Amino acid sequence: MKNLWKSIVASFKGINSWSDFATKSNLTIEVIRRIVLYIIAGIFVMLSLAIGLGLGYVSALTNQVAVPTKSEMSAQLKDVNNSASLYFANDKKVESLQKTLVGNRVPLSEMSPYLTKAVVATEDSDFYRHNGVEPKSLFRAVLSDVTGIGTQTGGSTLTQQTVKMQLLSSETTWKRKAVEIFLAMRVDKYFTKDEILEDYLNAATLGRNNKGQNIQGVQAAAKGIFGKDASDLNLAESAFIAGLPQSPSIYTPYDVKGRVKDDISLGMKRKNIVLYRMYRDNKISESEYNQAKKFNLKDDFIKPGKASTKKIKYGYVYNLLTEQTRTILIKRLAKNDGISYNELKKDKSLYQKYYTQADTELHDKNYRVDSTINKKLYTAMNEQAQGFKSNLGTSHTDTAQDPNTGKTIKVAEPVQNGSVLLDNKSGQVLAFVGGVNFKKSQLNHAFDTNRSPGSSIKPLITFAPAIENGVIGSQSMLADFKTKYNGYAPTDYGETIQNRFISARETLEESYNIPSVNLYNYLMKNGVSSKSYMEKMGIHLSDNEYKQLGITLGGTATGVTVLQQASAFSTFANKGEHVDPYVVDKITDPTGKVIYQHKHAKKRVFTKQTSYIIQNMLHGVVTKGTASALSYESNFSTKNMFGKTGTSNDYRDNWFIGSTDGITLASWIGYDNFYGKNHNLASNSTDINQELWSRMANAVYKDSPGIMNVHKKFNRPSGVQSYKVDKETGTRTGSIEYNGMTSKVSQHTTQSLYYKGNPKSMSYGNFAIGGKAKNYKLFWNNYFGRDNGYGVVKQLGKSSKSAKEIAAENGSGKTTGFSNSTNGDGSSEVITSGSSSTTTSRTFNNSTTTNGNAETGTGSSGGSGSSSGSGSSVGSGDETTTENGTGGTGSAGAGGESTQSGGTGSLGRE
Structure with a gap:
């Protein structure tokens, strides 16, 4: 360009005549003209490229959008004054969500002509001329977004605004804007202008009414502000309502209390701006304009009123489904924007944005939510909980x-209950009990409170991993003597010590603590991690919690929910596979399209062999252990049922979880202890909770016996080996060296189940996990006749109760000598001299000793004072008028259940 200019200047310097000047001037003009043409062409090419790129970008944004049919669009455009409907299983309706907006749809013919003219003049004066979008307005909106100058709504036609309200979420991304334009043109193609205007006027949010409620649609606005129908509005009233959509919260005349x-x-x-635009567009005359401006509109505002309340019958179900559906929609909205849910949770403000969007969708659009909750079973369980709540405690x-x-207020602290009925195979939550009084506390104790699981966690965290890794068999011996681990001194229930070796089977049946701690300590020292198993079952604890020995007794920092515990426990009934539990089965949008369908997810946690052995061991809990009362409290056969009890420190929490082939039912009772209180359950809470459990289970069985499958046996899979072992040592029968003589030990035998490994050979020591030299010496001396206190229960704490009373309180010994077990591997089976007996008392009068080749009968009697026999050893009220009450918060760890390094507390005693 510089050289061209120099050339032009040099050319003019060489002019010698007017003819030369004219010639060279014409040449210069031609050059300048061509330069201008090239610039214009370049600009045109760049604009074309920009437009092409823009169209390509819009096409790319809308390419993934499913094109709605005319009927789908019609359904959504007319979907106003509706909200999500919640359903039980089998098409039984729970309730429709309470709307955040109130209003009634009316046809255009029932709206004042002033109103329709005012809205068009104010919001979109070219409404009847464009094809859904206005290019110049769109360009102005884009420029406003890029530069930040001007209003944000300048590019939205009435059609676009209707599409945004009815067909799209409220997000403000470029993608949503592109989709909005695409759908607006499609809507304009299929529907008349009057149809679109009618949809807009019925869908627009228009501030608050005289009751403080948010209103939607011109009919609700006319009734809630002026006390008349939309058809009867005068010009000034119409103009006022037409001005509200731009900023409803600012222009509305009422506050949140309806004043x-x-x-x-x-x-x-x-309102005056709206009137002026109507006059400018020749919609009204000058005299009408002036009269409307002078009209005293304030006198037309109606007086404050009181909003009516709606009674919700199934409050716990209502809140649960609302919460879970909202979360599903949040995940869906975030995923559509390329944001993972884990990332979203880290950003509170961003999460709140999606929370608001999802909540608005649910409360203002006609979604359908189908759940897994069986109405009959839910009602049956809650009726039992309501009828029994006065017996739960003070x-x-x-x-x-x-x-x-x-302010100082009076508060009531009843014993609460949280229960979950789970279908083992599918993971469906069939029913639950959220609490004893929804009106007073909306806290869902089945899903939302974390409590110490007590001993109910033992099979999950300790015994199943031990069997899975071949550490123990069902009759392997564990030490129950006074012990201490770096200052932590666990005891059994009632601060007792059994002072003997106890089999793994009996440890679970009677829920002894010291043997469980010894076994968990052994697992940790030998590299067996319980964490991987627990994680797969949906229970997430910290690494520090797993390092604490008290975790095997339920000593967690955060606790678990009833749902988590029921779901994890169902793994054993599912032959070692964990199925994720769920409540929301599917969600259908207003067009009838299913936007969410639950997908079953299974994880292999334990082998079917390990699961069978745990089932077999836990069957004894029900037949003669800490839950033996269920044998006569249940109206159904418990021959194929297994379960586990659990109590945390100071009777803070009490659990029972029971499974058949078909279902798992978990029940927890305890106090919330809000406001810093410290109330505990009664000492007989184990009995109380089991009676409540049996009442609920009986009600379920009466209504739907088929789902429980109580008659289906848990068949022993191949790979489970049964070994004959000595009942006193858990080892193979054999001989030991005792006082310089070889003694044969084979008097009392039983069957021990193994998945991996096999019983140890008979030995003097090292046959029990956690056993010490002095423990073995005490055992063998007693075995061969000395009355040395082996097996005599010791009470470390101060208690006025006898060992027998403590045992009964713990649920032990209620069916002494009785068992309805049909398992050949049951703990009640003892083989003595080739014959079978159902007693567990020790008699050694046929023991033999061997010294060289000479065999003589010792004639020694069993240890007097022993108390090792199992018979004597220690061992729908959610109706409310509120919508989404928050209640209180659950107490994590339930006060004092966390593991401690010192002391002699009996953490998770039972």
């Missing part, structure tokens, strides 16, 4: 300080 605001000047100014009344107001 007229002190300052309504902004709404009045907006309801305490205290004074406390309200954290919100600071």
